[in-house]
Amino acid sequence: MSGIPKKQKTISLFMLAMMNTAVVVGLEGLPEVAGFGLSLIFYYAIFTLIYFLPVGLVAAELGVGWPGEGGVYRWVKEALGERWAFLAIWCQWLQILVWYPTVLAVCAVSAAYMFDPTFGDKAWFVLIFSLAIFWFATIINFKGIHESGWITSFLLIVGTLLPVLAAIGLAAWWLLDGRESAIPLEASAIIPDISSVGQVVGVLAIFSFLSGLEVNSVHFRNTENPQRNIPRSLLVSGVLVLGVSILGALSVAVLVPVGSINLASGTLQVFEKVFGVLGVPWLLPVIAGCALLGMVGHIMIWVIGPTESLRVAAKDGLIPEVFQKMTKGGAPKNVMLLQAVIVSIICTLGMLINLNDVFYVLTVISAQIYLVMYALMFVSVIVLRFTKPDINRPFRIPGGKLGLWIVAGTGLIASVLGICFMFVPPDMQDVTINATMFTPIIFISFAAIIGIPFVLYKWM
Secondary structure: OOOOOOOOOOEOHHHHHHHHHHHHOOHHHHHHHHOOOOHHHHHHHHHHHHHHHHHHHHHHHHHHHOOOOOOHHHHHHHHHOHHHHHHHHHHHHHHHHHHHHHHHHHHHHHHHHHHOHHHHHOHHHHHHHHHHHHHHHHHHHHOOOOOOHHHHHHHHHHHHHHHHHHHHHHHHHHHHOOOOOOOOOOHHHHOOOOOOHHHHHHHHHHHHHOOOHHHHHHHHOOEOOHHHHHHHHHHHHHHHHHHHHHHHHHHHHHHOOHHHOOOOOHHHHHHHHHHHHHOOHHHHHHHHHHHHHHHHHHHHHHHHHHHHHHHHHHHOOOOOHHHHOEOOOOOEHHHHHHHHHHHHHHHHHHHHOOHHHHHHHHHHHHHHHHHHHHHHHHHHHHHHHHHOOOOOOOOOOOOHHHHHHHHHHHHHHHHHHHHHHOOOOOOOOOOOOOHHHHHHHHHHHHHHHHHHHHHHHHHO
């Protein structure tokens, strides 16, 4: 990755845990899982064990063993060859591509709450603001100007962690003041309702909200005492991600009835309701401004990230020549322009469809193709442990080969099952997708996305 100095300062256990937490936790996912009520505690705990921690441990071993540029592309290439490596980074890039509109919508709604919340319901406002933010972020990175780590971290803390913690505090005050909760709070509600496959399928979107740890793999090699601190940082960040995500989503569920939750503004609805009761509505634009900063910081991190792997693939000639053109800063110029155009089209189409449905469909497609990449990553760590055992790895998945099979095998099975189950229509109150159209739409989209890189590879 460009801009990395020759001498790197070591990263402490605390800093690594904070980085892991910041890259995973975001405001955009809280409203979507709030509809599950207390049962989301159970779901998050399960997904942390079978997915979040395996991703972190596998990314840590691969990141310190193959610390050069390319990330997932290089790991899969070392284990399975160029063809599968291209599929892996294609899935990583496309996952981010279809995820952008959901985060951009949160940006637009946050901006609306700074002036007039009703603007968040106007499709034209959401579209114009979303496009402005994304093209701005693209142009900044297109020119090779990268935000410093401290500025980005500041934006994420101020704009994500603080609003979530404030929402949790307000929900706690609401309940302690004896006010009514919008969801049942009995302990029995923690056990989920699995009377239908559709109800289980609706929860699988949580995969998307626990993804991204591999992005930090470049930092693992600079960790103090990696064999000890990497698993500890994953444990700490796992607890933080669980705590912030669960309590943040529950704050939305407690204060906003399921039928009234807006998937773009659900977190801000919490503040709107409580600030109104407290007689301090003037604080709402302040919180909305913080949320906007957090989302912009989040986007700034991701706009350039996946294209860096494509830049490495371009060196191998795996993408058409027109997309191999680089800026002076080393960013793939035409890939980023194509990315901005596709995101603009997806955002525009979002004006014609129920926004909640758009959110869910994009989340499902995003999660499915990301799980394909993770499945290849889990396979790669197993293959490389046997085919290249002599490569120096400052960190290895604990437990020897048995630990490797348990961790990577669990993640692989979870990824494959997640992909398959997401073809089933969900049973969610806030999603009104036509059940007969859902599976064909998801299947065609998934097949097209997976098939394109093989066509491009053969063409090149």
